[in-house]
Amino acid sequence: MRKVILYIAISLDGYIADKNGKVDWLNEYGSDEDMEGADGYSLFLKKVDTVVMGYNTYHQIVTELSPEQWVYEGLKSYVITHNKIPSNSEIMFVNSSPGDLIKNLKKESGKDIWICGGANIINQLMQEELIDRFHISVIPTILGNGIKLFDEIDNEVKLDFVQTRSGNGIVELVYEHR
Structure with a gap:
């Protein structure tokens, strides 16, 4: 069955964007080739x-x-x-809840499903326990405020450790939902 994977970068203090919603603070950090066991992103994309x-x-x-x-x-x-935007061959614009979309996508055949943002989508999926794997790259920056990755949820989520990689000051953490 297809897995739903959150693959995202955060600041050391847990933000995915600064107070203006920008992610340009990510630009100063190196590519995947700088990581121990390089090419994780390319391997991820194949899945x-x-x-x-x-x-x-x-x-x-x-x-x-x-x-x-x-x-x-x-x-x-x-x-x-909620915007009325016409879909095209590459991008489908949908007006459904994140949970309903993911449940429908999981019924289809195919490879894994990547959740790449934003925080509101992630937190709705967390509430419904629909994220199977958490692949989080911790960037050595403290933003102080901004858009937090995780908001309050109603239930505790137990995870199992899968792996870690590091390089260029970045630590990648991978966990699976129990």
Whole structure:
């Protein structure tokens, strides 16, 4: 069965974006090749065929991070939004709850499903215990405030340790939902 994987970077104090919603603080850190056991991102991409994000993450990608080219080319991309935007061959804009979308995607055949942001989507999926694997890269930066990765949830989530990698000051932590 397809797994739902949260693959994301956070600051040391637990933020995925600064107080203005920006992630440019990530730019100063090296590529995957600087990590012990390099090429983790490339290996991860081979295991997924679907990426899910909220509208704010999508908007940041297409206006700031990669305005010239869709960075998730070759993956089925789902953007959860209340905005009325027509879908195209690469990106499906859906107006459904994150939980309903994930439950439907898990019924389909395919590779794993990547949750790449944002915090609201992640926290809704956490509430429903729909994230199977947590792949979190801790960046050696303290932002002090911003958008937190995890918000309050109603239930404790137990995880099992899978692996860790490090390099260039970054520590990658991988856990699976019990």
